Amino acid sequence: MIQVKHLRFAYPGGVEVLIDVSFGVGKGESCAVIGPSGCGKTTLLYLIAGLLPLQEGNIRVNGAAITRGNIPMILQDYGLFPWKTVWENVAMGLILKHIPRREIEERITPILDELGLAPFVAFYPSQLSGGQRQRVAIARVLAMNPSLILMDEPFSSLDAMTREHLQRLLAQIWIRHQITFIIVTHSIEEATFLGKKIIVLSRRPARIQAIVDNPRAGDPAYRSSNAFFETSSRLRDTLFSISQDPTP
C-alpha cells in the first residue's frame, strides 16, 4: 500500500529532522508512529501527505508517487473550519471535487448516522464538544472514501474517556471499512491499541529505532489483556532508552 524509502528531511537552515526513514504499511493495515516530542513525527506525516516537499528518498502509495491533496488527514486542533457547519465540513472534500449536492447528500448521510452526527449537521464546530469535533473530522475523511488516512495526534486534546471511546470507534471503522491508516501519537497506550505496526522514532534527527508488530491492535478485548500491557511496557522501555541516550 505505502512504501517509504530512505527519507531524509531538513528544515531551512540545515536543521535535520529525519534521517534514512524507511518502512512499509500494507493494505488495510494500521500503523502508529511514536517517538519523543519534537522528533519529527508530524514532519513525516506532512511528507506523506505531500504538504512538505520531498528532499531525499521517496514515498509511493500503491506504486505511484504521492501527490498533494490525495491523502486526507485528520489534524490535532485546527482541522475543522469554524466558519462551516458540520454538514459543510464533512462535505468539504466532495464539494472541492465538484460532486453534485444530491450525490454528496447520499454519500455523507450514512457516515453522519454511523458517527452519531446526524442531529448536529447545522451546528458550527464551536457548538460541539471536543469528542464530537473529532468525530466530524473522522466523518470528513471517510466521506472521501479513502484507501489511506493520516492522523496527527487526533485525540491528544481530549479527556481520557472521550479519547478511549474515539479510539474504539476508529478501530471499528478501520475493521469495517478496511482503510489503511497511519496515526502519529505521543500516547503509548494509543499506539498499542491502534497500531498493528508500531514505528518508534529516535530523538531528532529521527531515525527508526524499532518497528513493533502488534497483531491484536484494534481488538477491544486486547486493551485489558496482559499482551497489551507487555507491548506497552516494551514501548515504554524503548522510549525511555531513547530519552536516556546522550547521542542525538
Place this chain on the structure above:
Amino acid sequence: MRRQRYLTGLLAAFILLGIWILLSRWISGGIIPSPLQVARSFDLKAFTPNFIVSLGRVVISLAVAILAAVPMGLFLGQNPAWDKWIAPMIFLTYPIPKIVFLPIFFILLGIGNVSKVALIALIVFYQILVTTRDGSRSVKKPFIDALVTLGGGPLDIYRHVIVPACLPAILTSLRISIGTSVAILFFVESFATRSGLGNLILDAWGMADYPMMFVGIIGMSVLGISLYEIVEILERKLCKWAQL
C-alpha cells in the same frame, strides 16, 4: 437578544432626542432648533436628491475601496515575499492625511463626482487594506493544510479558508470606514458642488437657516446609521459562526 438590541437602540434614540430638546431650550439664538422646527422645515423634494447624491458618492467610494483593498490585503497577508516590499510603502503613506490632496484631486480629476469619490475611496482603502492584510496574515496554517489534504487548490484556499476567516475583520474595517467616509463626504461636499447633504448643510448655514441645516445633519446621520446597520445585518448573515 435582537429584541433587547432594538429596545436599547430605541431608548438611546429617546435619550438623544431629550438632550436635543434641552439644548434647543438652553442655547439661545435659534442655533439649535427644536426637533419640531426641524420637522416643519423638512422638504422631501429638496432633501431626497441631495440624500441620493451623497449616498451614491459614499456607496461607490466604499465599493471601489473594498474592490481594491480586500483582494490586495488577502493576497499580501498570504504572500510575505510581496508584503515585504509593499508593506513599507503602505506604512509610510498611511499616516499622511490624504484629505490635503483634495486640491490635487480637483485639478487632476475635475470638480465633479470622480474626484470626490476618489478621495473618499483612497482614505478608506488604507483602513480596509491594513485590517484585511492583518486578518489574512493571521489565518492559521493548519486550516490551509486541512483544505489541501482534501484536494483544495490555491483558489479553493482563498474561497473556503482565507476569505471566510477574514470576513469578520473585513466587515469591522468596513464599519469603521463608514464613519470615516461620511465625515470625508461632508468635507468634499463643501467645495465646488451644488448637490449633496454637505452642500445642503453649508448652504443653510450661510443663510442662517438652522432648521434646514439640521435637516442636512440628520440626513448625514441617517446615511451613516443606515449603512452601518446594513453591515451589521451582513455580519449577522455571513459570520454567524463568529457570534456564537
